[in-house]
Amino acid sequence: MTQNHSNAEGEKQPLSVELTAVLQEVYSEVTSAKEKWPPFHSAHEAFAVLDEERDELWAHVKTNQKRRNLTEMRAEAVQVAAMAIRFALEVCDEERGRK
Numbered sequence: 001m002t003q004n005h006s007n008a009e010g011e012k013q014p015l016s017v018e019l020t021a022v023l024q025e026v027y028s029e030v031t032s033a034k035e036k037w038p039p040f041h042s043a044h045e046a047f048a049v050l051d052e053e054r055d056e057l058w059a060h061v062k063t064n065q066k067r068r069n070l071t072e073m074r075a076e077a078v079q080v081a082a083m084a085i086r087f088a089l090e091v092c093d094e095e096r097g098r099k
Helices: 015-037 043-062 072-090
Strands: 004-006 012-013
Touching: 012 015, 015 072, 043 072
Parallel strands: none
Antiparallel strands: 004 012
16 A cells, blocks of 8 residues: 655655655765765764754744745755764764764
């Protein structure tokens, strides 16, 4: 059974299509961040970056629903996901994860 999900324009799409689109955005954000910034040096540094991105998403969440910029809120959610992936990739190993 295929689940349907509404995209940003309100159109119904199979969940797999929407999920693939979001994962592609997250992949692009991870790739871009890794090109711009060196690897995290520690779990503390990675968490601080992730928390900053979470704060930016939280600012959108707190905005009145009728005035929210959904495009910007989605971009912040993608950045949170990307930083969580960088955290897992770059500090969850014996070398950097124990700092």
